[in-house]
Amino acid sequence: MELYRQTISELRDLLDRKEVSVKDIVSSIYQRIDAVEEKVKAFVTITEDKAIEMSEEAQKKIDSTETQSSKSLLGIPVAIKDNMCTKGIRTTCSSKILHNFIPPYESTVTSRLIEQGYVLIGKTNLDEFAMGSSTENSGFHVTRNPWDLERAPGGSSGGSAAAVASDECIAALGSDTGGSIRQPASLCGVVGLKPTYGRVSRYGLVAFASSLDQIGPITKNVRDAAILMNIISGHDPFDSTSAPLPVPDFTAVIGSDIKGIRIGIPREYFIEGMDKEIDTSIKDAIRKLESLGAIPVEVSLPHTGYAVATYYVLATSEASSNLARYDGVKYGLRAEGKDLIDTYMNSRAQGFGAEVKRRIMLGTYALSSGYYEAYYRKAQQVRTLIKKDFEDVFKVVDVIVTPTSPTSAFNIGEKTADPLQMYLSDIFTISVNLAGVPGISIPCGFTSNNLPIGLQLIGKHFDEESILKLASAYEQATDWHMRIPNL
């Protein structure tokens, strides 16, 4: 048996029955990394020493319990997107400006994984500061799509999605500001869930756009996503925007009946010019859900057309402020200049890549005196309308079903010259962040050239259960998630 191919729940069983050791699993993973990482390049930092240390501890805990472990991640190898702070382990955001940054503290999500006894495999690549949709904006290297190494894995959590798809880890965490979990999950043929804004603590997640960022799981199947959600969800006293709400057992809905669930099909998401193969796959998926008992309803989200523009005003405004701390004074890259201003300018000019600079400039402009009303405030008003679109639709349906991305994986370099084209690859995911609702992408087919297609399920605020339920029902009725790339 190839242990690296397994899921969290499968390995849990094997570990609890003492059929395999944590060492067996971790060795298997690193062998796999040795074999394929050179092609995929999913990681920024591989933390093998740390992983061995964590495995030994996990094994001790497993050995000391007779029965099944209450800690679902004990001894399970997980990869973390390199924008979540890991104490003592370099955290770069794939930016030159943080190339040497070693956090003195642990993010809340990884603290919770540590409590569970997880094994950190490595820190995964991303578009610099999570700004991008292809992981090509990494300040270090480009990550490749395991299904076709000439293609991009999507982004910004491209490293995490590619690592899961190529079995270089059992599961991973990503972050999603405008689609950064769901879009790469879709392009890499894995499961990716963006929780409701406020469901998961952002403490220790290096901020891109604070009002939109959310951490979530990228996994091989829906059950594993639910398992990770159980661990990372819930109020955190270190994050005022995390919701003080009880967290249900998300795994409880796996495999339950979806009869009578009303699914909304928004007409604005099925437009002229959409890739034929994707259109067909999504419509097939809807028919499949219908055959399982779901009731499709055509709905409308009338302000969808404004979402991308709204997002790029708000996200860049927040980013322009969030990234001001990288000034070469306290940590990270410092490029000395003749005076203070010069040092600021040199450090930021050398430390940030082109896309980050573009967004800082956009955001700075949108917040400037004289433009604030026309851009930032207007965008906030539109955001309210978009949110209301979802509230209205959720009065009549339980879940909204859409494609995750308008295209399958695109070629590396194909869209880098045209930022607008790149921005449009998030056209189906961005509204979800603006509305703050949860969304999941699951595999729902393949193109003729064997590239994965993703189905997006969107739920009401704090109703991740419904999308997980629907996703698991679909997954159990199909075998798209069983396919593996040929590496």
Place this chain on the structure above:
Amino acid sequence: MKDVDSINVLKYEAVIGLEVHAQMLTDTKIFCGCSTKFGSEPNTQTCPVCIGMPGVLPVLNKKTLEFTIKTGLAMNCNIPSYSRFARKNYFYPDLPKGYQISQYELPICEYGYVEIVKDVDTIYVLNDGETKKIGITRIHMEEDAGKNIHESASSARGGGSGGGNYSFVDLNRAGVPLMEIVSEPDIRSPDEAVEYMKKLRTILRYLGVCDGNMEQGSLRCDANVSVKPAGQKEFGVKTEVKNLNSFKFVGKALDYEIRRQIKVLEDGGKVVQETRLWDSERGITESMRIKEEAHDYRYFPEPDLVPIVVDQRWLDEIRASLPELPDIKRKRFVSEYGLPEHDADLLTSEKSTAEFFEEAVKQGAHPKNTSNWIMTGVFNYLKEHDKKEISETLLKPIHLVNLSKLVETAEVSGTMAKTTILYEIFDTGKMPEEIVKEKGLVQISDTGEIEKAVDDVIAKHPKEFERFRAGEEKLIGFFVGQVMKMTRGKANPQMVNELLKKKLS
């Protein structure tokens, strides 16, 4: 400024608004758990949050909200039910995040006022009543920045390759909670500005939300100043004057700036809108930056903090917890203890003084005597010994109660009480009656003994006696003094007077 004569000055009116920063007396910072203690080793009171590490988030210290609301209520403000934090963006090494978390569009307190006593004597404006209301535009919460410490290469720790200059950044102060109290442009003279500052300080200290120490920077003041021809409605072009770190400098800097602006106008020039820095050594204000160079702070709502919703019940609780405020206490001291306005004002300017006074009076001390002892004896002693509060001395209310009894029963003279005895209490903490006994200070009210002293004095000063009889009546004072001297101050002054009058005439 000598070259602006007072006639020109009288043709103008000054318009002043103050922005006051008050450091809150909380144990921990506004958005993290670090200590706010003053004067520790650099960067020892910091954590990932207040040094702006990547990925950290602020969490509001609820105490700072309570303190600000308390202040707002004490300054008659409206407390909106919905308020927000905002980011003020600018680059500076002492600002670790590259933005300051402050409030902008929706502050926590709005539209209040404080009253100042108009005993100010000013050439800029005529008094129009006993008190004047100074409007409070807003009070908001924000975090303080750190401190840059500039050292030249020669004195820089750690050396380095030499040649250039070094700067150090101390982030202990970064994240210390501040209240910014913004006044309406209702102030019309430097003296009023000082009165207003003093009033804010008194209220803040009454509430226990700020220690009001301007020298240490826990109370800071920037002023917006303009002048206009007397009677004109529209305000003139204003300047902002910074670095006013004592009450004295508030007065001096404003006085300078007003005269400077008048001079500019008198010379046919125009006042430039700019920020000016007060240089206390040279006694002038100097241009720092003009409006065109002013920052664009790109304020926007802070997405890392949820909006503040003040629940009515909590607001009522805070209101109920407010102490008796200085204005009310002052009026009560006048009506309840029959004190003059001036006494009541001085006694109530510090809550601890007022409480000390009241405690003594409650236990039976004479109000006016007690007031006199505090305003002269106590205040002088504090000043001489560089102390701030009565609690730093050995004096307790009971001392003044007993002292009061000794005076009322004429056992000691008032003079003896407020000099020798009071000072002995400060030094030893002994009871007045004990001091009287030890030092033999009991007042001589024995007619025979005093008469003997009077006779001796007259015998010793025959010339003065003759002059007195010739009509030089003011010499009575000389004789009283001599008798008091002879009895080492113990003679009952009233009896000395009477006996002298009898003997001399």
